[in-house]
Amino acid sequence: MGPLIAAYAHRAHPSSPSVRRHVLAGIASQPTRRFVVVHPMCEIAPTLAAPLGLFASTSRPGGPRWFMGWVDEIEPYATVLRSWDPLLVPGLLQTEPYAREIFAREPRITPAEAEDRVQARLQRQQILDRDDAPSLLALIDVGVLRRPVGDSALMRDQLDFLLDVAQRPAVSIQLVDPACLPGLMGAFMIAELTNGPTTIHADSSAEGQVTADPAIVTAISNRYEAIRLWAYPEHVSLRMIKEVTQEWT
Known part of the structure; x- marks a missing residue:
């Protein structure tokens, strides 16, 4: 898991390690798909999501x-x-x-x-x-x-x-x-x-x-x-x- 993705997960929910783990696990589990499992509380702006491949399904x-x-x-x-x-x-x-x-x-x-x-x-x-x-x-x-x-x-x-x-x-x-x-x-x-x-x-x-x-x-x-x-x-x-x-x- 790259440090940039981890940084954005932390930025989205700095006080919630469990949410960050959920986001990162979803990304890691689907490396070749554009849609990832993201916790519903996690909000990442499209301009930040596009370079990372994080897109709301x-x-x-x-x-x-x-x-x-x-x-x-x-x-x-x-x-x-x-x-x-x-x-x-x-x-x-x-x-x-x-x-x-x-x-x-x-x-x-x-x-x-x-x-x-x-x-x-x-x-x-x-x-x-x-x-x-x-x-x-x-x-x-x-x-x-x-x-x-x-x-x-x-x-x-x-x-x-x-x-x-x-x-x-x-x-x-x-x-x-x-x-x-x-x-x-x-x-x-x-x-x-x-x-x-x-x-x-x-x-x-x-x-x-x-x-x-x-x-x-x-x-x-x-x-x-x-x-x-x-x-x-x-x-x-x-x-x-x-x-x-x-x-x-």
């Missing part, structure tokens, strides 16, 4: 609790975000109708829940509007451009939006050849943080994983680079998006 409207932790406490502190998406447009680059169509198709979701997730996604995208927006390096399987989500007008607007957002200095979009086998393992993101370890999240159909474990971060980073070898140059990718946009008529 609470839920609120707008998505699963594991992912909302990523949205609240990882992405806002990132300087660089690298993403790979083999099936859908990345969440940070989705239009509102595209996101709404996706969430409305979730199994056993109510209209209110779907709308909560749409609004949470739009709020999440605001990090790209900041003056100090993180660099977003998005790799997208070329098949995503022709995968119908909603009607033709929705898809055309979505691809037009990709062309628009790609003009931002902090955003890079590259399409990946469908023959890229290393990308078949699923979507993921890599966040480089200002004051914390590089952290990843990897999607799954049940519960995604968010971790700063060095071995897992290295494995995901290596996979990102393997996928990037199959990516078309950015100017070629944008030309391809423009061409496919014309197909959605």
Whole structure:
């Protein structure tokens, strides 16, 4: 157990050794998970928690609790975000109708829940509007451009939006050849943080994983680079998006 973590545990509850032991035991017992067992009386500010990997496992409207932790406490502190998406447009680059169509198709979701997730996604995208927006390096399987989500007008607007957002200095979009086998393992993101370890999240159909474990971060980073070898140059990718946009008529 590192002295910095112990110091923050002591800072949170200097007069309660039992609470500090509970916090430290929870951290030590789950070294590769982002959510740790923290005593309900222990309050650590997000700006202190982010570098340590301490994130409250609470839920609120707008998505699963594991992912909302990523949205609240990882992405806002990132300087660089690298993403790979083999099936859908990345969440940070989705239009509102595209996101709404996706969430409305979730199994056993109510209209209110779907709308909560749409609004949470739009709020999440605001990090790209900041003056100090993180660099977003998005790799997208070329098949995503022709995968119908909603009607033709929705898809055309979505691809037009990709062309628009790609003009931002902090955003890079590259399409990946469908023959890229290393990308078949699923979507993921890599966040480089200002004051914390590089952290990843990897999607799954049940519960995604968010971790700063060095071995897992290295494995995901290596996979990102393997996928990037199959990516078309950015100017070629944008030309391809423009061409496919014309197909959605």
